[in-house]
Amino acid sequence: MTKINTELKLGLSDYALTAYISLAANHPVNGSQLSRQSGIPRARIYDVLETLSAKGFVIESSKGMYTPIPSEELIRRLRQDFEAVLSSLEEKLKNTKQKPEKDVIWTIKGYAAAMGKAKEMIDKAKNEIYIRLSPEEGQHLDSKLMMAESRGVQVKYISMKPGPQKFKLQIIHPCPEPCEENSNTRFFDIVMDKEEILCGMFIDGLDEDEEGSVINWGQNKRFVLSGRDSLRHDFFHYFLHKVQNEKRKLTQKETALYEFIQKDI
16 A cells, blocks of 8 residues: 655545555446555445545546546645645634744754745845755755855855865864764755754754654744854864964965954854
8 A cells, every 4th residue: 555645635535545546546346345455454445435535536427437637637726725724724823823933943953844834934034144064955045045046145055074165154163074974864954044043963864764864943033143153263263274283374365254253253
């Protein structure tokens, strides 16, 4: 039986969606045939067909034989229903009197959800983005960040591993080998316009697992500014490491960057 992601139910059970997909692949069929080809227990199949028929997603084309509506029509109806529900909810939320809670730090679970939130923050940015990330996350976010920079957003980019220079204000975090390469965790932080922060770490091999991708998000002013200051000081760490540990002078470009970051309060 086809396993349907529960996030895609849209008001239909896994059985109902599985039955429809099975019918779309082979129809018309009766309940017994559909039970066999879909893997849905025979004791449940007629309840499922009754639900699909009541919603107009399946018709009894001849006695005891069932046929689905075209898949394009199913998607159109589900999308219409889903958007109607969201519009109704949005309208009700607009009428609530209590302001959104900004002092709470929220938890975002799952890699896709974390990347989705990061992309949303990048798209909303108007002035600046401080970000610290590894190449794995850069694959998802670098193009969005470059678009932000092209529209005038200052992108202050801290790469946890060596890589190409993509941004005007970019450094490689000092000591990438001991900091990351011998660890199974990847740091991830983004602060947008001194208003929002998304931070935490990912565990290699568990990116898609909710327990391996627990990230904090919030708009608490102190939390946001503290996170921003931490990322800002990563730039100073870079400068100090080069001068003190590597015994090298800052280039003219690095000196200009140092002076810029020093004033970037």
